[in-house]
Amino acid sequence: MNPITGIDAYHAFGLKLAEAGLPLRSVDPSPLAPAKVLELAPTDWGKAAAVARAESWRWAGVWAEDCGPQLTVQACLEKQGCYVLLHTAVDSAHPVLPSHTHSYWAAERPERQLQDMFGLRFEDHPDPRRWARHQAWGDTEHPLRKDYPVAGTRSGPTPPDKDYAFLRAHGPSVYEIPVGPVHAGIIEPGHFRFLAVGETVLHLEERLGYVHKGIEKIAEGRDPQGLARLAGRVSGDSTVGHAWAACMAMERAARIEIPARAASLRAIFAERERVINHLWDLAARCNDVGFAFGYYQFGRLREQWLRENREWFGHRLLMDRIVPGGVATDLASEAAAKMGKTIVRLRRELDELLTILDANSSLEDRFLGAGVLSAELAAALGALGFVGRSSGQSFDVRRDAPYAPYDRLEVRVPVETQGDVSSRFWVRYKELRAALRLLESLLVNLPAGEIAATWGEPPADAQGFAAVEGWRGEILAFVRFATDNRIARYWPRDPSTVNWPALEKLVLGNIVPDFPVCNKSVNGSYSGHDL
Amino acid sequence: MDWILAILETLLFIGAAPLLAGWTKRVKCRLQNRKPPSLLQPYRDLLKLYRKQPILPHPASWIFRAAPYVVFAATVLTAAFVPLVAVNLPTAKIADVIVLVGFFALARTFLVLAGMDIGTAFGGMGSSREMTIASLAEPAMLMAVFTLAMSAHTTNLSQAMNYVLDTGLVLRPSFVFALGGLMLVAVAETGRIPVDNPATHLELTMIHEAMILEYSGRWLALIEWASQIKLMLYGVLIANIFFPWGIARDFSPESIGIGVGMIALKLALLAILLVLSETAFAKMRIFRVQEYLSFAYLLSVLGLLSHIILEAARVHH
Numbered sequence: 001m002n003p004i005t006g007i008d009a010y011h012a013f014g015l016k017l018a019e020a021g022l023p024l025r026s027v028d029p030s031p032l033a034p035a036k037v038l039e040l041a042p043t044d045w046g047k048a049a050a051v052a053r054a055e056s057w058r059w060a061g062v063w064a065e066d067c068g069p070q071l072t073v074q075a076c077l078e079k080q081g082c083y084v085l086l087h088t089a090v091d092s093a094h095p096v097l098p099s100h101t102h103s104y105w106a107a108e109r110p111e112r113q114l115q116d117m118f119g120l121r122f123e124d125h126p127d128p129r130r131w132a133r134h135q136a137w138g139d140t141e142h143p144l145r146k147d148y149p150v151a152g153t154r155s156g157p158t159p160p161d162k163d164y165a166f167l168r169a170h171g172p173s174v175y176e177i178p179v180g181p182v183h184a185g186i187i188e189p190g191h192f193r194f195l196a197v198g199e200t201v202l203h204l205e206e207r208l209g210y211v212h213k214g215i216e217k218i219a220e221g222r223d224p225q226g227l228a229r230l231a232g233r234v235s236g237d238s239t240v241g242h243a244w245a246a247c248m249a250m251e252r253a254a255r256i257e258i259p260a261r262a263a264s265l266r267a268i269f270a271e272r273e274r275v276i277n278h279l280w281d282l283a284a285r286c287n288d289v290g291f292a293f294g295y296y297q298f299g300r301l302r303e304q305w306l307r308e309n310r311e312w313f314g315h316r317l318l319m320d321r322i323v324p325g326g327v328a329t330d331l332a333s334e335a336a337a338k339m340g341k342t343i344v345r346l347r348r349e350l351d352e353l354l355t356i357l358d359a360n361s362s363l364e365d366r367f368l369g370a371g372v373l374s375a376e377l378a379a380a381l382g383a384l385g386f387v388g389r390s391s392g393q394s395f396d397v398r399r400d401a402p403y404a405p406y407d408r409l410e411v412r413v414p415v416e417t418q419g420d421v422s423s424r425f426w427v428r429y430k431e432l433r434a435a436l437r438l439l440e441s442l443l444v445n446l447p448a449g450e451i452a453a454t455w456g457e458p459p460a461d462a463q464g465f466a467a468v469e470g471w472r473g474e475i476l477a478f479v480r481f482a483t484d485n486r487i488a489r490y491w492p493r494d495p496s497t498v499n500w501p502a503l504e505k506l507v508l509g510n511i512v513p514d515f516p517v518c519n520k521s522v523n524g525s526y527s528g529h530d531l
Numbered sequence: 532m533d534w535i536l537a538i539l540e541t542l543l544f545i546g547a548a549p550l551l552a553g554w555t556k557r558v559k560c561r562l563q564n565r566k567p568p569s570l571l572q573p574y575r576d577l578l579k580l581y582r583k584q585p586i587l588p589h590p591a592s593w594i595f596r597a598a599p600y601v602v603f604a605a606t607v608l609t610a611a612f613v614p615l616v617a618v619n620l621p622t623a624k625i626a627d628v629i630v631l632v633g634f635f636a637l638a639r640t641f642l643v644l645a646g647m648d649i650g651t652a653f654g655g656m657g658s659s660r661e662m663t664i665a666s667l668a669e670p671a672m673l674m675a676v677f678t679l680a681m682s683a684h685t686t687n688l689s690q691a692m693n694y695v696l697d698t699g700l701v702l703r704p705s706f707v708f709a710l711g712g713l714m715l716v717a718v719a720e721t722g723r724i725p726v727d728n729p730a731t732h733l734e735l736t737m738i739h740e741a742m743i744l745e746y747s748g749r750w751l752a753l754i755e756w757a758s759q760i761k762l763m764l765y766g767v768l769i770a771n772i773f774f775p776w777g778i779a780r781d782f783s784p785e786s787i788g789i790g791v792g793m794i795a796l797k798l799a800l801l802a803i804l805l806v807l808s809e810t811a812f813a814k815m816r817i818f819r820v821q822e823y824l825s826f827a828y829l830l831s832v833l834g835l836l837s838h839i840i841l842e843a844a845r846v847h848h
Contacts, residue, residue: 177652177735184744185732199817290728290736290814296563362725362813512656513817516733 006082006401009055010036013084016051024048027087032465032478033252034401035076035083042090045073046098046124049086049107052077057084058382058395059104060498061476062111063491064118066146071095071118075107076465076476076493081400083467090120099125106382106498117144117216132209132530134161143217150217166205169195174202177512181210188526192515199511204504208529215531219490224250224324224455227487231477232319234492235528240266240273241470242492242528243322245477248403250324253464253479254456260447262326263404268442269318269327271435274471275346276305278432281523285425286357288517289366297353301346308342311335326452336443343436354429367422371518373506374419383502384495385473386431387522390416390423397469409441419506421521457485472496472525494528536782537611537622543791544610544767548759549573551766551798558806573759577752585748588649598645599746599753605638606757606764613767614689616790617779618696623689628676631688631764632669635720638757639665646742653734657741660817664719664726664738667824672716674831678709679772681838688768692775704841708834710773715827717765719820721758724809726820729758736814763798770797 017024022044027037040048049059060076060083070089077084090097099122100107112131114120119142130139136158137143143152169176174195181189189210195203219230224247231246232239244266251258258266279302286294306316312335313321321329331339357363373383378391388395396413398406414430416423463480473495482488499522507518553570560567569575587596612626639661646658680686682705683694719726722739731737734744743754771778777793779786815823 175652175655177656179652179734183732184734286813288733288736290724290731291812292559292563292730293810296565300564360811360813362811362815365819366813366816511817513736515735 006080009057009079010082010084013052013055013057013079014038016055017048020047020051022047022051031463032085035085035465037074037085037087039087042088042097045086045088046100046102049075049100049103053103055079059100059106060382060474061491061493062100062107062114063478063489063493064114064120064144065480065489066092066118066144068092068146071120073097073114073120074478075100078395078401078467081397081402083401083465085465095120096123097121098123101125101127104382105380105501109501110497116142118142119145129165132212134209134212135159136212143214148217150214150220164207166193166207167195167203169202173197181207190526192519194512194515196512199513201507201510201512201515204507204515206500206504208500208526211527211530213527213531215492216490219487221482222487222490223485224254224487227479227490228322228324229320231490231492232322234531235494235496235525236317236319237277238273238470238472238475238494238525238528239317239319240269240322241468241472241475242477242494243320244270245466245468245470245475246479246490246492247322247324248466248468249464249477249479250458250481251464252466253462253481254324254458255462256325256453256456258326258404258453259450260405261330261449262451262453264442264446265327265329265331265451266322267405267409268331268439268446269313269321270468270470271439271442272305272309273318274435275432275439276302276309277471278428278435279305281428281520282425282432284520284523285367285421285517286363288520289363291360291363294353294357294363301349304342305346308339312339323452325455326450328452330451331446336446340440340443343439347433347436350429350432364422366514366517367425368420370421370514371506371510371521372418372420373502375417377505378419378502381502382498384498385471386424386427387499387502388473389414389431390427391419392417395474397467397474401467403466403468405442408445409438411438421517424521461488470495472523472528473499492528492531494525496524496526496528500524500529533621533782536617536787537620540615540617540620541607541611541622544613544615544763545607545756545760548610548756548763549577551763551802552759554799555762555802555806558803559809562806562810577756580747580752580755581749583748585746585750588651588745590648590650591745592648594641595645595648595745596750598641598648599750599757601641602638603753603757605634605641606760609634609764610760612688613764614692614771614778615767616787616794617782618689618692618775619780620689623687627686628680628688628691629673629686632673632676635761636665636669638761642739642742642754645746649745651745653737653741653744656735657738657744660738661742664820664824667821667828668716668719671712671824671828671831672720674828674835675709675712675716678705678831678834678838681835682706682842688772692771692778693780695772695775696778696780703838705834705838706773708830708837710769712827712829712831712834713765713769715823715830717769718805718808719824719827721762721765723805725812725815726823728814766798766801767794770794770801 025039030037057077057079060078062075064071064073069092071092072089075086109131111122116130116133177194179192181191191207193205228243228247232243234242279298283295283298310316313329373391375392378388378393394413394415399411412434414427416427458481460483466477468475476493478491480489503522552573557567609631612622643658646654683691727738779790
């Protein structure tokens with residue numbers, strides 16, 4: 001059978017799993033609808049991933065939860081807009097699972113993250129090194145276990161993390177370049193270890209986790225409003241995306257329908273966030289290659305939009321504008337009319353600007369052919385957002401697993417196949433244009449009515465799962481409530497978590513001074529990854 | 532008297548260099564729709580750095596400490612014998628243009644050694660890139676200089692300027708080529724876009740900045756000041772060799788006054804030209820620099836050839 005829709009793909013997957021002799025239980029009705037839940041025995045965990053890989057499901061993330069005597073583990077797969085969650089449970093005292101890394105490259109770091117956070121061991125994992133843990137807690141401590149105190153167990157400054165075993169190279173002409181986590185400019189902290197021969201990059205190893213904020217831990221015990229605020233701070237530049245995903249997950253758990261106007265306003269916020277971040281990215285790309293003209297022009301346009309956000313919605317980045325049940329700020333009709341005009345103006349300015357950039361061969365020379373991510377690698381990784389779409393991966397939650405209000409809108413998804421810095425530049429630009437179109441149709445069809453539904457306390461143990469398309473790509477959120485309207489578990493997954501490993505590959509064979517432009521053309525969020 | 536003038540000219544040279552940097556920055560801001568800082572900002576920055584305590588990295592040897600002084604001294608000495616407002620000053624007789632190239636090389640050698648002295652990856656990377664560029668820029672510069680020397684029959688800058696002034700406004704193909712070559716070299720040697728980006732904060736792309744990344748306080752102030760003087764040196768070389776009109780040939784107050792005004796005007800115009808090119812181009816991929824500098828070398832060689840074929844031949848007939 002050749003699956004046509006996501007649900008067909010899901011049935012085909014079920015059949016294949018059964019053929020492979022894996023006893024599994026489809027949880028029906030799914031507690032995480034519209035996602036499907038398949039329960040598996042821990043011993044079948046690795047085999048299920050192999051079947052999924054063969055059926056070309058995309059691996060999107062894994063999370064665990066400390067449920068007393070048992071650790072539950074869920075992995076998220078996606079194909080043609082259908083989300084399937086593999087669910088299993090292991091003994092808390094000796095938690096061991098087969099690894100998904102052999103089938104999915106993307107699982108490598110998230111599994112190491114679980115190993116650090118829960119003490120969950122993946123027995124055949126190819127890389128046993130720690131990932132999330134630096135020196136803030138010991139190797140026998142696991143912060144996301146319930147018995148670990150929120151305040152931590154150590155006082156005073158965290159000791160430096162000096163003994164992480166980076167891959168070493170031997171030979172007289174290979175040299176190491178350690179970069180970061182403190183940089184010459186004001187950017188987020190991350191460490192990059194290059195092995196280079198002359199100026200050519202032989203190997204790159206990323207070391208992240210410097211902005212670990214304990215988001216998952218401090219989410220526990222919050223009320224829905226508190227969680228929405230926290231979600232808005234997973235990554236400051238994606239505050240709308242994460243707040244929306246968290247609120248959608250909570251609303252699904254509490255079975256709350258948000259008003260149509262609230263959904264449209266959320267989309268307006270999300271598209272504005274996309275426009276602003278893409279403008280800033282286009283600016284930064286010019287700055288990376290020393291083209292100050294483009295940097296300041298795109299920067300100016302972005303600043304105008306940020307100021308409009310402040311004027312119309314009360315916050316430049318739209319933080320805390322999305323609340324459980326709806327939105328916190330309405331859009332006045334005068335503001336809507338003004339927004340229509342600024343969209344037209346932005347489009348005109350972009351036309352002018354892009355004519356200039358397009359004619360600049362010195363810019364083209366830097367972008368073309370730099371940092372190529374092949375379509376095969378992108379597919380194997382499940383690369384998201386503009387990184388995936390520049391390498392032939394067209395997945396977009398708004399189009400492929402639509403949620404209100406995108407289910408009634410036409411979402412155009414630009415795709416390129418070159419996979420280089422230039423592709424990522426132009427895909428961003430096209431997405432920006434598509435976002436402007438979406439904004440216009442959202443403004444024209446803005447429903448009247450309430451902007452928030454009243455919150456109703458969800459039953460104990462209610463859970464929800466949501467996927468929204470942030471400006472970097474698919475943002476996932478899982479939420480489970482305890483009793484009394486309190487959060488028991490929150491798991492956000494920023495698209496950066498998936499895309500970061502792509503950078504290690506796409507920079508190979510490039511020259512060292514081209515790394516900044518390659519890095520920022522992927523523009524992973526450090527904060528969103530480190531949590 | 533002549534010597535006092537020469538010393539005053541040198542002081543004017545090194546004193547005005549931050550002003551030229553401020554002007555360049557100002558024009559650049561204007562072209563990028565930004566509010567420019569005050570023209571005096573480079574002076575304030577130097578003063579601020581001078582007052583700060585410099586920090587010495589642990590593995591630093593005497594080279595690291597000596598380099599700022601050597602670089603600054605070499606640059607100031609160069610400034611002393613490049614005619615700024617007047618020709619025929621006694622300092623100009625001391626050294627010729629080949630010494631100038633030598634002084635630049637001396638300053639560079641110490642910066643490169645200092646970059647490697649502290650043993651950081653960035654210092655070594657910057658030094659290696661600097662030497663790559665220098666090994667291509669220096670021959671191109673020398674070729675341009677030789678073209679000039681062949682036309683003017685001298686390597687002395689003051690005499691060369693006198694020669695151009697005496698022969699009047701003549702279109703010499705050799706000079707046009709040499710001017711092109713020297714301008715390209717100037718951009719590379721002063722670390723401007725498209726070769727290097729003096730304003731960047733991206734460590735991995737740096738050349739000059741990578742070498743001096745560990746400098747702070749008054750050492751950094753000296754290096755920054757030396758860079759500003761070097762930028763001005765190239766400006767003055769281009770302005771006074773190829774367009775010497777207005778430079779004082781006697782030491783009367785009027786001539787000196789005109790000389791000061793003319794060089795200020797010429798430098799201001801050259802700075803605008805530099806900023807225009809910096810705004811129009813992105814920085815090159817680093818391995819494009821060799822093509823760029825080969826082109827500079829080619830221009831200089833063409834200058835030399837055109838002198839031999841077109842101009843020297845005419846003398847014989």
